[in-house]
Amino acid sequence: MLTNKQKTGWLGMAATWVIFIAVLIALIIATTNLSGGADREGQAATQQAIERAAVLCYATEGFYPPSLSYIEDHYGVQIDRAKYVVRYEVFASNVMPVVRVAGW
Numbered sequence: 001m002l003t004n005k006q007k008t009g010w011l012g013m014a015a016t017w018v019i020f021i022a023v024l025i026a027l028i029i030a031t032t033n034l035s036g037g038a039d040r041e042g043q044a045a046t047q048q049a050i051e052r053a054a055v056l057c058y059a060t061e062g063f064y065p066p067s068l069s070y071i072e073d074h075y076g077v078q079i080d081r082a083k084y085v086v087r088y089e090v091f092a093s094n095v096m097p098v099v100r101v102a103g104w
Contacts (some may be wrong), residue, residue: 039083039103046084047101053077054097063093 014019053075066072068088
C-alpha cells in the first residue's frame with residue numbers, strides 16, 4: 001500500500017505529463033493553422049500577380065495575354081508549380097481571362 005507521500009508524488013508526476021501533452025498538442029495545432037494561413041496568402045498573392053500582369057499587358061500591348069506562359073515569359077511572374085495549380089482561361093483577347101489558383 002502506498003503512503004500519502006508516495007500518492008502525492010505519483011499525482012504530481014501524472015499532472016506534469018498531462019500538462020506537457022496538452023502544451024505539445026496546442027503547439028502542433030497552432031503550427032498547422034499558421035502554415036494553412038500562409039498557403040492561402042501565397043495562393044492569393046500568386047493570383048493577384050497574374051491578374052496584375054494581365055491588366056498591364058492589356059494596357060501596354062492592347063490585348064490580354066493569350067496564355068499563362070506568355071505572362072511568365074514577358075512579365076516575369078514566377079509560379080511555384082510544386083505548390084500551386086493555376087487555371088488560366090482565355091475567352092477573347094479583349095476580355096479579362098479567368099484566373100484561379102489552388103494549392104496541391
